Amino acid sequence: MLLSTPWRLWRSAISTLKSLRPAPVRHLSIPTDAVCDADTIFALSSGHGRCGVAVVRVSGPASSMVLRNMTGLTQTLPPPRTALLRRITDPHTKELLDRGLVLWFPGPHSFTGEDSAEFHVHGGPAVITAVLQGLGSLKGVRPAEAGEFTRRAFHAGKLGLTEVEGLGDLIHAETEAQRRQALRQMDGELGHLYQDWSSRLKRCLAHVEAFIDFSEDELIEDGVLNQVDSSVHRLQTEIERHLGDERRGERLRNGVQVVIAGATNAGKSSLLNTLCQRPAAIVSPIPGTTRDVVEASLDIGGFPVLLSDTAGLRDGLDSVEREGVRRARQRVEQADLTLVVVDSTQLPTEPKQAPTFLQGYLSIVLPQPSGGNPEEGREATSDRVLLVLNKSDLVPEAQKERTERELRESLGLPPACFLSCHTTTGLGDFLAVLQSRVKTLCGNPLSGAPSLTQARHRAHLQQSVQALSQYHQYRNHDLALAAEGVRLALTHIGRITGRVGAEEILDIVFRDFCIGK
């Protein structure tokens, strides 16, 4: 069987869960806003790096329909839990996307307890994107939310109480990965576009709501609704045009995002150049040489990596450098892996003090964990950070060795490597650590795949456009139902840009109108 390593792990994890005696769990749904369990969901379950086989999972009542539509199996479904080699085609154009294995798991004997299907396709990004988009174009099928597969399994009583604790962490990890992925996508033209739609929709909704709740007693002109009519119409056209645009806006940043960060003059640009084996960034002994983000695409151990060098973190002297520092912090926030570069000559000469020094250094360079729990934060940090102690050639050998021992024994610090970009001493060891870290990140199905994020965005935009047509349908005879359409559209855009609450809408109402009763 063509199964990639992470997938095997995943499967074995599932079978372990299954073998556990089912604990008496009350059937409860776990909250996500407005996710409907009757939808059929899909997700890329394997990593998004270069891998031989990618696994796409589908779960929900429409799974058999999905299987039929994607494989041309019009009459019969494959025998349950048996791999079958099929041509996988686009459900609408019938264009051949790939030849791969398909599996059919009728409920309740599946991980989620629902009807499920799996597609094992070749791991290239083009194939994966095509398959995900094909799935997303089917009616009633949408990309999964963070942790949704596991959540459904829980819902179906497939997980016992002991697994729920793990589920929390899983959802946390997935939410984080998706958040980072979404941040990357939102950071740019596309993000501004979505934000703009969201704020315009908010205004539309606020104005319809104002008209509903206050127009009988207040001076809210009928013109308000006419403005909403044209706004809604314009939004609809714009979103539709965007969805139909084959260029899809910006190129997705593929690969593991590795960001180099640290104080000025620690040697961040030298590290970039060393890793690139070419002078991609200007290096100089003058602090603050790098002001903007410098990017380079690399192949580390066969995995695609996007390496970014950032401005040194200090209170900048001029506005250009301040902007550079802001961008640097933003990059670190979005990074899968951060290489924190330290000037070894700045390390305390007493090795026992090194861990405390580095702890302080990290707290300046890294964004504070949003959770606020120091335990949780430290754990997350050591997974996603490598300390690079540069300029090791300038530190006495004895101090270096004792410091290394000290750091190995101290808990809560990410792995640290002494390295000299100048002499390349220690480069081999560092590369080995980096490579294994990148491999883990790439193979982790939890790290958000750009194509999946994109598919999710498309799905929400499509539903948003649909909801807006409800506005026009009811505009003239039932404003409550028309408003419901705008509210639904906003909910869907809000799934991309952030949720919008009733209070926020009321704030706009009171800002824009004099409500006097």
Place this chain on the structure above:
Amino acid sequence: MLARKLPLILHNLPWSVSSRAGSDLARRHYDVIVVGGGHAGTEAAAAAARVGAETLLITQKIATIGALSCNPSLGGVGKGHLVRELDALDGLCGRAGDWAGVHFSILNRSKGPAVWGPRAQLDRERYRQFIQSELLSTPRLTVLEGSVEELLVSQSNPNEPGHHRVTGICLVNGSQPILSSSVVLTTGTFLSGSLFMGQTTTPGGRIGDAPSCSGLSHTLRETLGLRVGRLKTGTPPRIVKESVELSLVQIQTPDKEPTPFSFLNTHTHCKPEEQLPCYLTHTTPGVERVVRESLHLNCHIQQDSKGPRYCPSIESRVLRFPGRQHQVWLEPEGLTSDLLYPQGLTMTMPPDLQLRLLREIPALHRAEIRTPGYGVHYDFVCPTQLNPSLQVKSTQGLFLAGQINGTTGYEEAAAQGLWAGVNAARAALSLPLLALCRTQSYIGVLIDDLVGRGVTEPYRMFTSRAEFRTSLRPDNADIRLTPRGFEEVGCVSLRRYKEAVRVRDSLQEGLAALKSVTLSSTRWREKLGNISLSESRNGSLNGLDLLQYKDVSFEMLAAIFPEHLSPYLEFSQRLNIEAVYRPHCEKQSREIERVQEEESLSLPPDMDYLSLPTSLSSEVRELLDRVRPNTLGAATRIPGMTPAAIVHLLHYVLRTAQRNQHTGQRVKAACKP
């Protein structure tokens, strides 16, 4: 024995109660004591008595029970929903409105039945009489005139959460305390209230009434340690009707056919042709000038406590939106009253300036003021310290309702009053406390918003606050609430229950009958004449499909299929609405079920979030510790909660629940459909 029986006789002789008030004949132990006779207090007392509790209502003046302190109107958009729901739970205000209304209209008539706003102008005198006679003829309810000096509390019952337990109250000049199992405080704006007019400030909650005792406020803050905040509100001057130039105003006529608030009433007390009009006029630049010139004489406006953004004084309207015309409604105060109420002209400047301001409006150029407007500052208890049952979390048996919880409006107060009364009675009778879910009622939305999010300004109901607005309509409040009110809550009479069940069953049958009548679209067009049915729909259409079209009504279909449909003509309007809304409600129903499932899982009120042995971030812990959500659903609505935190919480609660399967929860979330 005599002492026990006597009160039962007394409440059948309404006015004798007050004369005996405070005498030793009054019983000294009640199930429920309600303090305050406003909208919250009257609904609370009546509801507690309906549930079966021996109830005592204490008010400063029996004569002001049921008084409308501010506007002479009831209902409106969002508020009308609350009135219908109160009526569905057998509350007083819907029927009182039908009795006292002198101008009925459905607001938002053109905007869809989900947001229709039943509203009425009221005759103040009739409203008060209705409420008083209802209360004074309610079995198990005693009314006492007096001022509460102090709330009596003792050690808490260790088997239940809370640090204190209420044991009764002490009256001013009362020789002995009056004991009770539960106390409902509905003191409105009287909690450390002060009145503002121009530069004068006097203690009090309403003009003409003595201020409440500071003892109560002290107990709440000092003994019980409750957090309080300060809010402000105001009321306009009352204008002598004769002095208004009615030729200079627009006349606003009521609906020709008044629609009653109550599901029990088929018509209103006031005959359609006897209804009174309202009048509409506008402010002028002169009004703005007077406001600006009098600012330095206006203490109320200079205070920085929070007033409502949506019921602002004319001062704040003018300051926030200068250079505009603002609407002023002149509303009748009653059939025999010689006063008009200028809605939109709440003001707190000195009386002579109030007169100057009014006279800047052409229709009021020779207006006379009977009583000037004034502002009120008052304390409210931060409502996040309450359970959804409206019981104070830290104090067993103490319930709060109305403005004391930071709301504004009669309907909002009445809604909380009813629910607090129900639970105060249930607590006294050792029945589990109940919560109303936001998926099922506006009352549920109101309470959930209050206890879950708290308030930063006086809270008023808007339809946009209800996320399931299409399902929570004024037309179906009886079906949503009455059966549960009878079967689970115990606050609904048998008569009302039977009627609601009849309606519910008939509607179901009617919908089934509509579904059963099918014709091809060509045949429908032949029968109905000029109806534009969408051409794309081939095959047969049933009656429900047809009602989706704006131009088709149930009556038209009943004329075509009289044998099938005419039995349901009585419900034609409701069937029209049901048919249109059904598909939308079904879309929402799954989401509603999800919310209800989460609401059915209660979180222990005494949970120690700060040291809970599960991996929650300290930020989330502090959030949970501060808000103390009652259910998992409430926890998900706290801004800043993460999905992962919810799962951890769920895990912990399930594990604990398994461990203590036999120790039943006290707050039961009454959410099951």
